[in-house]
Amino acid sequence: MLTNYQTGTFFDEMMKQDGQPKRHYQWFYQLVNQFSERDLMNKHETAQLNFLRQGITFTVYNHTGGTERTMPFDFVPIIIPRHDWEKIEKGMKQRMTALNHFLDDVYDEQRIVEAGIIPRDLIENNPYYYKKQVSGLKVPLNNHIFLAGVDLIRDENGDYRVLEDNLRNPSGMSYVFQNRYVMRQVYPELFFQHSIETLEHQISELHRSVISHLPENADVTSSPTAVLLTPGIYNSAYYDHVFLAQQMGIELVEGRDLTVKDDVVYMKTIRGLKRVDIIYRRIDDDFLDPEAFRPDSALGVSGLLRAYKKGNVSILNGIGNGVADDKAMYVYVPDMIRFYLDEEPIIPNVETYFLSDPEKLDYVLENIDKLVIKNVGASGGYDMLIGPQSEESEREEFKRKIIEKPSQYIAQPTIKLSRAPAYQEGRFYPCHVDLRVFVMNGETTNVLPGGLSRVALKEGSLVVNSSQGGGGKDTWILSEGGDFHA
Amino acid sequence: MLSRVADSLYWMSRNIERAENNARVLRVQLIHMLETSSQEVADRDWEEILEVCASASDYYNLYERLDRETLIQYLTISPFNTNSLMNCMNYTRENARSTREILPEGLWEVLNEFHLDQKDWQELPNTREHTQAYLDKVIKTSMTSQGVIESSMSRGTPYTMIKIGKWLERAEKTARILNVTCEKYKKEASASTSTNQYYYWLTALQFLNGYDAYIKEHPPTMESEKVLSFLIKEGRFPRSIRYCMEHVLEAVHKLEGGKVSHYSEDLFQMLELIEDEISRTNIEEMEMESLMEFLDHFQDRCMTLSRMFSETYYLIEPVRVN
Numbered sequence: 001m002l003t004n005y006q007t008g009t010f011f012d013e014m015m016k017q018d019g020q021p022k023r024h025y026q027w028f029y030q031l032v033n034q035f036s037e038r039d040l041m042n043k044h045e046t047a048q049l050n051f052l053r054q055g056i057t058f059t060v061y062n063h064t065g066g067t068e069r070t071m072p073f074d075f076v077p078i079i080i081p082r083h084d085w086e087k088i089e090k091g092m093k094q095r096m097t098a099l100n101h102f103l104d105d106v107y108d109e110q111r112i113v114e115a116g117i118i119p120r121d122l123i124e125n126n127p128y129y130y131k132k133q134v135s136g137l138k139v140p141l142n143n144h145i146f147l148a149g150v151d152l153i154r155d156e157n158g159d160y161r162v163l164e165d166n167l168r169n170p171s172g173m174s175y176v177f178q179n180r181y182v183m184r185q186v187y188p189e190l191f192f193q194h195s196i197e198t199l200e201h202q203i204s205e206l207h208r209s210v211i212s213h214l215p216e217n218a219d220v221t222s223s224p225t226a227v228l229l230t231p232g233i234y235n236s237a238y239y240d241h242v243f244l245a246q247q248m249g250i251e252l253v254e255g256r257d258l259t260v261k262d263d264v265v266y267m268k269t270i271r272g273l274k275r276v277d278i279i280y281r282r283i284d285d286d287f288l289d290p291e292a293f294r295p296d297s298a299l300g301v302s303g304l305l306r307a308y309k310k311g312n313v314s315i316l317n318g319i320g321n322g323v324a325d326d327k328a329m330y331v332y333v334p335d336m337i338r339f340y341l342d343e344e345p346i347i348p349n350v351e352t353y354f355l356s357d358p359e360k361l362d363y364v365l366e367n368i369d370k371l372v373i374k375n376v377g378a379s380g381g382y383d384m385l386i387g388p389q390s391e392e393s394e395r396e397e398f399k400r401k402i403i404e405k406p407s408q409y410i411a412q413p414t415i416k417l418s419r420a421p422a423y424q425e426g427r428f429y430p431c432h433v434d435l436r437v438f439v440m441n442g443e444t445t446n447v448l449p450g451g452l453s454r455v456a457l458k459e460g461s462l463v464v465n466s467s468q469g470g471g472g473k474d475t476w477i478l479s480e481g482g483d484f485h486a
Numbered sequence: 487m488l489s490r491v492a493d494s495l496y497w498m499s500r501n502i503e504r505a506e507n508n509a510r511v512l513r514v515q516l517i518h519m520l521e522t523s524s525q526e527v528a529d530r531d532w533e534e535i536l537e538v539c540a541s542a543s544d545y546y547n548l549y550e551r552l553d554r555e556t557l558i559q560y561l562t563i564s565p566f567n568t569n570s571l572m573n574c575m576n577y578t579r580e581n582a583r584s585t586r587e588i589l590p591e592g593l594w595e596v597l598n599e600f601h602l603d604q605k606d607w608q609e610l611p612n613t614r615e616h617t618q619a620y621l622d623k624v625i626k627t628s629m630t631s632q633g634v635i636e637s638s639m640s641r642g643t644p645y646t647m648i649k650i651g652k653w654l655e656r657a658e659k660t661a662r663i664l665n666v667t668c669e670k671y672k673k674e675a676s677a678s679t680s681t682n683q684y685y686y687w688l689t690a691l692q693f694l695n696g697y698d699a700y701i702k703e704h705p706p707t708m709e710s711e712k713v714l715s716f717l718i719k720e721g722r723f724p725r726s727i728r729y730c731m732e733h734v735l736e737a738v739h740k741l742e743g744g745k746v747s748h749y750s751e752d753l754f755q756m757l758e759l760i761e762d763e764i765s766r767t768n769i770e771e772m773e774m775e776s777l778m779e780f781l782d783h784f785q786d787r788c789m790t791l792s793r794m795f796s797e798t799y800y801l802i803e804p805v806r807v808n
Contacts, residue, residue: 054591055583055598233584246587257490268489270643270799 002029002428005421011158012430013078013420024081024478027193032076034189041426047073047186056178059236060467066234072471073179074422075187078433078453079476088152088160089447091347092439094337096145099165099324100441101340103144106323107135117339118332125407126329127377128322130285133292133305140213141443144318146280147209148439149173149452152347154418161350161415163434165333167325168317169282172452173438174243177203179452179474197449197477207248209442210280216311218277226278227251227267229258231287231299236467241282255283260303265313278314279304285319327376327410328354351413355406364411365402368395371411373402381465388414389462417462420473422455432456434464435475450475487643491585493801495644498581499651502597505574506628507659508539509621512561514692516618532557534666538659538693540569558617563608571624572608575600590638593631600627646737650795653737657730658788660717663693665781671710672774687713694725714777715769727784728764734791735761753791753798760787 007015014025021029035043048070051057057068080088105111106123113120123129149170151163180199184191210226218224230241232254245252257267258276266273281288287297292305307313323329331352334345353360353371364371368387375383385398402409419430433455438448453473454464464470515535522528532552536542539561548566549556563572579597586594600623607623610616632652639645667690671683687708691697694717703720704712720726735757738750746754767780795801 052602053595053599055586055594233580238583242586251488252587253488254490257488268800270487270489270492270801272800 002421005428005430007419007430009156010416010430010432011154011156011418013154013418013433014076015421024079028077028079028190031190031193037426040423043186044075044423047075047182050182050185051178054178056174056239058239058466059234061236071175071466072424072457073182074424074431074455074457074471074473075183076421076423076428077183077190077474077476078420078435079478080450082478084160085449085477087346088437091160091162091345092150092437092447093445094341094343094346095150095162095165095333096148096439096441096445098337098340099148099167099333100143100145102336103318103321103324104142105340107131107137107320112336112339115339117335118329122328123323126323126326128285128320128326130293130320130323134309134318134320137309138216138311139318140215140314143213143441144321145439145441146213146316146318147173147206147441149436150439152435152437153350153415156416156418158418160347162330162333162347163350164327165325165330166436167321169237169284170436170438171237171240171282172436173206173448174240175472176438176448176450176452176475177243177247179472183474194476195479197479199449202446202448203244203247205446205448206244206440207250209440209446210248210250210278210316212442213278213314213316215277215314219275224277225251225267225275226280227253227258227276229253229255229279229281229283231255231283235282237282244280250280255297255299255301258301258304260301260307263303263307263310263312265301265304265307276313278316280316285322288315288319327352327374328407331410350415353411355402355409355411360411361402361406365399368399368411370414372414373398373409373411375408376410377408381463381468384463386414386462389460414462420453420455422457422471422473424457429459431459432462432464433473449477487647489800491588492643492647492799493796494581494585495647496651496795496801498578498585499648500655501574501577501581502628502631503652503655504569504659505571505578505624507656508561508569508574509571509624509628510695511535511538511663511693512558513618513621513625514689516614516621518689528554530670534670535561537666538663540567544568555612559612562617562620571620572604575604575624575627585644588644590634592634592638596627596630596634600624643741646741650734650737653730653734654788654792654795656725657727657734658785660694660725660727660730661781661785661788663690664714664717665778665785668714668774668778668781672778675774683710684708686710690717696723696725699723710774711770718767718769719764728761731757731760731764738795750798753794756787756791756794760784760791763787 002015005015005019007017014021016022051070051073057070059066059068102112112118113123145167147170149166149172151166152160153163154160177199211224214224228241228245228250230238230252232238241252251267253267259266259268259273265276265279267276283299286293288300289302289304290297290300291302308315308319330349331354334349337343337345353364355361355364369390371387373385378384385394387395417432417434420433421428422431433453435451435453437451440446440448453475455471455473456462456464457471458469461469512535515531518531519528522531529552532554536545536552536557544567545560560567561570564570565573567573579601582589582594582597603623607620635645635648667686671686674682687710688697691700691713696717700713700716703716716723716726718727721728721732723729738753738757742750769777772780
């Protein structure tokens with residue numbers, strides 16, 4: 001099947017340069033070789049249809065309105081040996097601990113600024129820094145990051161690096177479960193020889209994390225009421241919201257379902273008002289409460305912040321997390337790890353240049369064709385230039401934008417992102433991949449085994465975002481001793 | 487249960503029921519059309535179809551005259567008619583989508599499949615054959631949905647909301663169809679032959695999917711009193727006004743655990759009043775005139791009831807469709 005497959009100069013997840021599979025892919029390779037070409041085509045088709053029929057879609061908006069699309073699914077899984085995974089797991093826990101310390105600190109004493117490690121104006125000028133709204137606030141469990149979705153990549157040596165910490169509203173967890181579900185339905189043969197970490201208890205772990213965030217004034221005699229707050233069916237990640245609410249057995253609410261009376265949050269039910277204790281919100285900070293943030297927000301709930309500040313309701317993730325996960329603050333995360341934990345980062349960052357530094361700016365302008373340029377405030381693959389793959393006109397446009405507002409952009413060397421085989425339209429070819437790892441924090445920290453492997457299905461493309469043609473893969477963590485099979 | 491969710495379930499149910507009923511009316515009409523000889527009669531028939539399935543005044547705001555093809559288009563896939571089959575099915579899916587976390591997966595899949603296929607329908611040329619197939623698909627989707635609901639939903643509040651929506655929609659549609667039929671009967675009573683009259687009541691029964699059931703009770707006679715009595719008061723026929731209203735009352739009772747509270751008092755009173763009005767009416771002895779008054783009155787009652795129901799359970803506006 002993979003006879004003409006070329007790994008090239010990239011690190012390949014599955015194949016060695018000599019055309020043989022790596023050891024942890026041996027069984028998979030043999031099993032796939034037993035499929036006929038027809039089997040592969042049929043299974044591929046069935047898998048895609050499965051997603052469409054179930055309406056597992058995300059919405060893409062353009063000038064003509066929204067279109068529901070499925071995320072293309074690729075059946076070649078990313079298999080991670082136990083040993084590698086353990087390191088990732090440790091690295092994630094370390095990183096989340098440091099970032100949580102940072103959030104606590106930055107809305108309180110700002111010791112890290114006093115110590116001269118992070119420049120004050122980088123914080124003060126950050127559009128996601130909500131000092132006025134939440135500084136000095138005690139949050140339940142002292143935990144700001146209930147759920148993070150950390151994007152990891154591997155470089156040409158196969159070393160994992162963190163590309164982004166998503167600490168606000170990371171989406172995609174439902175896909176992890178659905179990818180596994182469809183995979184088991186359509187490719188059951190592949191599971192016979194592998195012993196992999198199950199996802200079965202992960203939803204109850206998530207639920208436990210949610211309800212452990214009891215607000216200060218919660219009524220401890222009855223079990224807490226938690227809800228998932230969604231912007232509604234037109235949100236691109238609506239399916240994610242439906243899935244998580246349904247699986248956790250909590251109510252899926254919209255802003256108009258909630259009301260605040262005497263600084264207590266209630267939901268409107270057919271039997272009148274019912275008190276809400278914990279809100280897992282999937283609405284951005286600035287839309288949460290028109291009283292405290294954007295007055296034009298129709299998605300939010302008036303008075304929510306007051307209730308939050310009074311300790312009558314918990315809001316997950318915490319308000320103001322955006323200050324810690326933008327592309328400029330990212331550069332300082334290794335320093336945060338050293339400062340708060342006195343440890344060296346287990347999983348390093350990707351090297352990043354600030355363009356507000358004139359020396360770096362000159363370097364970047366001269367070498368723009370070799371670099372990746374990103375807007376510090378953008379996400380989802382928007383407002384981004386990939387130097388080696390760009391047109392002259394695009395480079396000129398970015399140069400103009402950078403010169404106009406250097407602090408708005410950062411630059412990173414183009415990393416030779418690792419690749420893995422993908423099977424689409426009847427053939428295997430190498431595609432760039434990354435991995436979004438989900439970290440849940442409550443009374444304990446739990447890293448979901450595996451995560452969402454995203455794949456840039458357009459040949460040669462480096463953009464894995466689903467809004468830009470990326471797809472998903474199942475991710476297998478081999479269980480104890482799972483890489484050996486007699 | 488959230489009021490918004492209850493509201494969405496209620497409207498989901500009403501919309502798919504409306505789509506099914508309208509599709510059946512159209513399906514029957516497309517066949518009858520072939521048997522009608524005079525153009526004049528045919529045009530009048532279409533006028534009535536418009537009255538049953540949508541609002542005539544809305545139609546004439548858009549078009550100057552009643553043209554058959556335009557009307558079929560208007561009733562099936564027109565985006566400008568809020569009650570077109572396509573719009574009803576879209577509302578159904580949008581309402582289902584916003585309550586997905588509490589609906590059976592199978593129900594969502596049935597509705598989603600219709601939606602995915604619907605895109606293809608819109609591209610197809612507007613032929614009789616395609617229209618027929620589309621109507622069949624709407625009816626089948628509605629029936630399959632009901633099958634999923636009956637066979638897999640717990641008999642709790644969500645289920646009850648769905649059923650109440652369905653029964654209210656049915657009762658109203660039955661009243662509407664009978665009203666139009668009575669009107670026609672009255673207008674043409676002097677001029678028309680008994681064949682024509684036979685045909686009116688037969689059509690009404692077919693519109694309401696009641697022909698087979700009626701024929702078993704009343705071998706092939708088509709007397710207006712019998713048909714009217716059957717469609718209004720037959721307690722065993724699931725589209726009769728009485729059947730639907732009795733079931734709404736029963737459902738609300740269940741919702742309230744058999745108790746009448748201060749907030750549900752008005753609703754219960756109204757339901758009991760309606761039931762009383764139906765049972766006191768002796769259909770077989772009524773003049774056409776007073777029958778029509780009765781039906782008009784009942785439709786007003788339905789509107790009041792729907793409003794009261796919404797108020798009692800704080801239901802809000804249905805999901806908007808962009």
